[in-house]
Amino acid sequence: MIESGGLASTATGARVQLSGGKLTVTDGPFTEAKEVFGGYAIFELKSKKEAVERAVAFMELHKQHWPGWQGETEIRQQTFLNGNAVGAD
Numbered sequence: 001m002i003e004s005g006g007l008a009s010t011a012t013g014a015r016v017q018l019s020g021g022k023l024t025v026t027d028g029p030f031t032e033a034k035e036v037f038g039g040y041a042i043f044e045l046k047s048k049k050e051a052v053e054r055a056v057a058f059m060e061l062h063k064q065h066w067p068g069w070q071g072e073t074e075i076r077q078q079t080f081l082n083g084n085a086v087g088a089d
Helices: 046-066
Strands: 005-007 014-019 022-025 072-073 077-082
Touching: 014 046, 022 046, 046 072
Parallel strands: none
Antiparallel strands: 005 077, 014 022, 014 072
């Protein structure tokens, strides 16, 4: 195994959605869904606000370079990384 991790509840997360050429931001919590996990990126950021700003910028790139593309980015805090609590000494 290369990496493993745990995620915080969706209650503390947010989603940035691009649909019909419009971006929307929705705070969690979210109901469970049967959707495809298409990839992930890990950033070290100072706040949820900063994470939302980065996600919006990321989705703006999709809007600019792939007109008509629709999708969603979900923001979740990582709570465990390779068996260790994130933020623990």
